[in-house]
Amino acid sequence: MKALTWQGVSDVRVDEVPDPQIQDPTDIIVRITTTGLCGSDLHLYTVLAPFLDAGDVLGHEPMGIVEAVGKDVTELRIGDRVVIPFNVCCGDCWMCGHDLHSQCETTQVHEYGTGASLFGYTKLYGQVPGGQAELLRVPFGNFLPIKVPEGPPDDRFVFLSDVLPTAWQGVEYADVPDGGSLVVLGLGPIGDMATRIAQHRGHRVIGVDLVPERLARSRDRGTEVLDLDQHDDLAGTIRELTDGRGPDAVLDAVGMEAHGSPVAGIAHKLTGLLPDKLAQPMMQNLGVSKLAALYSAIEIVRRGGTISLSGVYGGAADPLPTLQLFDKQIQVRQGQANVKAWVDQILPLLTEDDPLGVDSFATHHLPLSAAPEAYEHFQKKEQGMIKVVFNP
Ligand SMILES: NC(=O)c1ccc[n+]([C@@H]2O[C@H](COP(=O)([O-])OP(=O)(O)OC[C@H]3O[C@@H](n4cnc5c(N)ncnc54)[C@H](O)[C@@H]3O)[C@@H](O)[C@H]2O)c1
Ligand SMILES: [Zn+2]
Ligand SMILES: [Zn+2]
Numbered sequence: 150m151k152a153l154t155w156q157g158v159s160d161v162r163v164d165e166v167p168d169p170q171i172q173d174p175t176d177i178i179v180r181i182t183t184t185g186l187c188g189s190d191l192h193l194y195t196v197l198a199p200f201l202d203a204g205d206v207l208g209h210e211p212m213g214i215v216e217a218v219g220k221d222v223t224e225l226r227i228g229d230r231v232v233i234p235f236n237v238c239c240g241d242c243w244m245c246g247h248d249l250h251s252q253c254e255t256t257q258v259h260e261y262g263t264g265a266s267l268f269g270y271t272k273l274y275g276q277v278p279g280g281q282a283e284l285l286r287v288p289f290g291n292f293l294p295i296k297v298p299e300g301p302p303d304d305r306f307v308f309l310s311d312v313l314p315t316a317w318q319g320v321e322y323a324d325v326p327d328g329g330s331l332v333v334l335g336l337g338p339i340g341d342m343a344t345r346i347a348q349h350r351g352h353r354v355i356g357v358d359l360v361p362e363r364l365a366r367s368r369d370r371g372t373e374v375l376d377l378d379q380h381d382d383l384a385g386t387i388r389e390l391t392d393g394r395g396p397d398a399v400l401d402a403v404g405m406e407a408h409g410s411p412v413a414g415i416a417h418k419l420t421g422l423l424p425d426k427l428a429q430p431m432m433q434n435l436g437v438s439k440l441a442a443l444y445s446a447i448e449i450v451r452r453g454g455t456i457s458l459s460g461v462y463g464g465a466a467d468p469l470p471t472l473q474l475f476d477k478q479i480q481v482r483q484g485q486a487n488v489k490a491w492v493d494q495i496l497p498l499l500t501e502d503d504p505l506g507v508d509s510f511a512t513h514h515l516p517l518s519a520a521p522e523a524y525e526h527f528q529k530k531e532q533g534m535i536k537v538v539f540n541p
Pocket of ligand 3: 245
């Protein structure tokens with residue numbers, strides 16, 4: 150089959166690789182019809198390079214048609230239409246039983262001390278072949294796949310794999326009180342979807358980014374937006390807009406590659422250039438995240454408010470202002486999305502009325518062969534690329 154493979158820093162290619170096979174009796178094989186490109190894939194493109202091998206297949210936002218089932222699969226048949234959550238999780242362990250699917254005890258990666266395995270996401274997360282491919286092996290076929298109805302276009306459902314549950318969890322964790330306010334930092338796919346969900350729940354939402362199309366897209370859906378480049382004192386500006394106190398919550402949908410973090414930028418470049426043997430311990434022992442967004446979240450949120458981190462941070466010793474966190478009495482809630490925990494709440498919103506605008510959420514539909522250029526443009530935020538989906 151054809152698949153998008155990682156080859157090195159800022160180097161991905163479409164290659165012929167062996168077709169995946171059923172290995173366990175509860176595996177299924179899915180023929181991928183639509184598969185997303187995610188801000189998380191950009192971390193692989195650069196900063197997480199020490200944890201990838203040339204040839205690794207990327208991608209964790211796929212959906213498609215069941216092509217084959219193992220002999221113990223009872224919940225699905227060949228031909229069913231399924232979306233695959235990005236967490237590889239069993240459904241049977243203590244963590245899955247507590248809706249903490251991103252911590253699944255069956256698939257945790259003990260070698261690196263990390264949580265549940267993820268599709269297409271480095272050795273830190275199990276080095277499981279990903280979904281930017283024509284075919285995908287999916288374990289736990291009786292639990293993991295989300296069966297969706299025939300009829301509506303793929304775009305109606307494909308964001309259940311990651312964007313929708315991640316944004317949903319981000320808003321849940323922000324814990325905004327009735328009539329309260331939420332600042333969303335970053336208006337990429339995750340931040341954009343979070344503003345939609347928060348508005349749907351009746352919260353006041355202020356979005357912040359610096360890419361004109363991203364600001365415009367959120368403004369067009371009724372979000373108040375602020376251009377990071379236009380405000381030297383972002384926290385001060387937001388305080389003025391929120392009774393002088395700051396918002397009840399801030400959702401950081403930026404993560405470790407934030408704009409405006411010069412020192413960590415050097416660490417990023419270094420980890421990309423060093424041999425893996427040197428770079429891995431450096432990543433695991435030093436601060437490498439660009440913390441601009443997290444620092445501004447700490448400054449912006451009102452005293453006693455909540456910071457919800459959807460953005461991914463990856464340095465093991467990144468410096469944090471613990472005095473300010475404690476003194477302002479800030480709650481911090483975070484983590485990979487527990488996809489399966491939120492699906493039942495989200496599905497009723499994926500209707501013809503399309504309250505969250507999923508049908509028109511993708512800005513680009515491309516063949517898989519266009520993936521290498523798409524990674525580059527998406528990373529540079531060129532060509533109005535906000536959400537790309539591939540149709541293998
Ligand atoms: N928790 C999870 O389960 C989960 C799932 C998916 C994605 N993520 C993470 O969420 C983050 C966002 O993902 P995405 O797909 O929307 O990515 P993205 O890179 O497209 O979006 C990030 C946005 O933040 C903006 N930005 C950069 N610096 C900023 C700053 N200092 N202040 C405000 N905005 C700033 C960028 O211009 C960009 O529009 C990434 O870190 C990704 O890894 C987490
Ligand atoms: Zn994703
Ligand atoms: Zn589990």
